Amino acid sequence: MDKYQFPIKPRKPQTLHRGILFVSFLSIQLIIILFLYARPIQVFSPRPCDAGLVYVYNLPPAFNHDLIERCEKINPWPSRCAALSSPGLGLPVIDSDKKFTGLMPANLLQSWFSTDQFALEIIFHHRMLNHQCRTLNPSKASAFYIPFYAGLAIEPHLWSPNSTSYDRDQDCLSLLKWLQNQSPYHKSHGWDHFITLGRITWDFRRSHQNDWGSSFLYMTEMENTTRLLIERDPWDEKDVAVPYPTGFHPRSASDVYEWQQFVLNRKRKTLFGYVGAPRSGFKNDFRGLLLNECGQAGSKCRSVDCSEGKCINSSAETIDLFLDSEFCLQPRGDSFTRRSLFDCMVSGSVPVLFWKRSAYMQYKWYLPGYGDEPEWSVFIDRQDMRERNVSVRAVLEGISEHKVRELRERVVKLIPRLVYASESLGQGMDDAFDIALKGILRQLKDRRRRKKMGTTK
Ligand SMILES: *[C@@H]1O[C@H](CO)[C@@H](O)[C@H](O)[C@H]1NC(C)=O
Ligand SMILES: *[C@@H]1O[C@H](CO)[C@@H](O)[C@H](O)[C@H]1NC(C)=O
Ligand SMILES: *[C@@H]1O[C@H](CO)[C@@H](O)[C@H](O)[C@H]1NC(C)=O
Numbered sequence: 001m002d003k004y005q006f007p008i009k010p011r012k013p014q015t016l017h018r019g020i021l022f023v024s025f026l027s028i029q030l031i032i033i034l035f036l037y038a039r040p041i042q043v044f045s046p047r048p049c050d051a052g053l054v055y056v057y058n059l060p061p062a063f064n065h066d067l068i069e070r071c072e073k074i075n076p077w078p079s080r081c082a083a084l085s086s087p088g089l090g091l092p093v094i095d096s097d098k099k100f101t102g103l104m105p106a107n108l109l110q111s112w113f114s115t116d117q118f119a120l121e122i123i124f125h126h127r128m129l130n131h132q133c134r135t136l137n138p139s140k141a142s143a144f145y146i147p148f149y150a151g152l153a154i155e156p157h158l159w160s161p162n163s164t165s166y167d168r169d170q171d172c173l174s175l176l177k178w179l180q181n182q183s184p185y186h187k188s189h190g191w192d193h194f195i196t197l198g199r200i201t202w203d204f205r206r207s208h209q210n211d212w213g214s215s216f217l218y219m220t221e222m223e224n225t226t227r228l229l230i231e232r233d234p235w236d237e238k239d240v241a242v243p244y245p246t247g248f249h250p251r252s253a254s255d256v257y258e259w260q261q262f263v264l265n266r267k268r269k270t271l272f273g274y275v276g277a278p279r280s281g282f283k284n285d286f287r288g289l290l291l292n293e294c295g296q297a298g299s300k301c302r303s304v305d306c307s308e309g310k311c312i313n314s315s316a317e318t319i320d321l322f323l324d325s326e327f328c329l330q331p332r333g334d335s336f337t338r339r340s341l342f343d344c345m346v347s348g349s350v351p352v353l354f355w356k357r358s359a360y361m362q363y364k365w366y367l368p369g370y371g372d373e374p375e376w377s378v379f380i381d382r383q384d385m386r387e388r389n390v391s392v393r394a395v396l397e398g399i400s401e402h403k404v405r406e407l408r409e410r411v412v413k414l415i416p417r418l419v420y421a422s423e424s425l426g427q428g429m430d431d432a433f434d435i436a437l438k439g440i441l442r443q444l445k446d447r448r449r450r451k452k453m454g455t456t457k
């Protein structure tokens with residue numbers, strides 16, 4: 001398997017001469033800097049917990065572990081037990097989906113899982129419990145994490161025909177009742193508290209009695225608490241969008257380097273790929289229009305039909321498609337965001353977006369914004385497509401080979417930030433979890449500083 005030789009990782013440093021070791025050490029540092037800090041976002045901190053410590057509430061199991069145990073009948077579809085196992089990562093693909101074999105270098109297969117797109121709450125909790133900046137002493141903490149699996153709590157009531165608004169709210173209400181008896185919550189009015197919600201924000205924003213979802217985020221006791229979720233309300237500063245979990249959960253920084261080399265140098269046979277299902281019930285459905293374009297582009301485009309929930313786990317078909325495509329089309333789905341954006345970028349494919357709210361107004365801690373969006377994505381105005389005969393194929397064919405390479409390199413550099421590692425990656429490399437945690441702590445530090453200045457003025 002010569003084509004899978006990776007120059008970046010020194011395999012057996014203990015057998016190498018000291019000088020070589022030193023040089024490799026330096027080059028690893030350099031690579032880390034090049035990969036992660038092409039534009040410096042933050043500097044390495046010599047003491048990792050300088051930004052503060054986090055206290056994790058020890059909630060009654062009814063608010064988290066017990067919810068996983070209902071996995072057999074959590075929704076009308078097949079059991080979610082496997083998907084919610086090995087805390088939130090799901091089954092390793094080596095056991096569950098043999099089609100992955102041959103798609104990628106064999107040792108990287110071990111970092112791929114059949115991960116459920118709504119498993120964030122479990123994944124995050126597990127990482128937080130094992131984090132070096134966790135403290136068991138609330139008086140030492142500068143942030144408080146509430147490990148309530150709200151998404152899992154409301155899920156059984158989202159599709160059950162007999163469920164009432166009360167059913168969808170009751171676990172959230174009990175949690176808030178519990179929280180009100182905690183002195184840290186009282187002390188700060190919830191300002192230094194945060195929670196992860198594994199579903200989109202709209203599932204927690206029911207404003208009328210019999211509408212969809214729970215009204216968790218409209219409950220007064222939640223107003224000051226920061227929520228990390230896979231899709232935010234762009235007009236609520238307390239909502240912070242974090243990546244959807246994909247199937248890639250690297251075990252170490254070297255896993256990530258290998259994967260980056262692999263996707264960067266891969267021969268891509270297709271100009272663009274599209275994973276999705278048309279909504280036959282919708283008139284003028286944009287996804288149908290894209291499927292049409294794809295068909296007309298012949299061998300320049302490949303699509304995977306995702307109807308009937310076929311793409312719920314990062315399946316081999318979708319990853320194979322993204323690994324093969326220079327670009328991937330990312331229209332909005334039922335909501336503005338989709339897991340597919342992350343499957344695409346993790347595979348080194350450049351996303352083509354049609355709604356600003358699908359990514360630009362969402363993942364601000366993760367994806368370069370403020371005018372830098374064209375460095376890692378292509379935006380096509382959907383109105384132009386409908387009215388001015390603009391075609392995706394023509395737009396993409398108009399991008400020079402050199403520019404395509406630049407786009408891909410930028411996307412590949414972002415990969416570590418977009419994935420949830422199974423454990424801390426080490427070597428100073430931050431994954432999506434680290435970025436979220438650092439972001440929370442930085443925000444709180446800023447807030448405390450502003451408050452201090454406010455009182456002295
Ligand atoms: C919903 O209610 C109907 C009628 O009251 C009942 O027959 C049915 O079993 C209920 N379904 C569930 C899932 O509880
Ligand atoms: C949220 O914070 C504001 C300002 O600190 C405070 O007035 C309000 O009571 C807080 N909300 C809750 C539910 O504690
Ligand atoms: C998703 O993964 C589970 C194993 O975790 C598997 O049983 C199921 O068939 C997969 N679903 C699809 C649609 O690939």
Ligand SMILES: *[C@@H]1O[C@H](CO)[C@@H](O)[C@H](O)[C@H]1NC(C)=O
Pocket residue numbers: 389
């Ligand atoms: C749209 O563009 C295609 C080729 O780019 C052309 O063949 C077709 O006639 C155009 N249609 C309209 C309505 O302008």
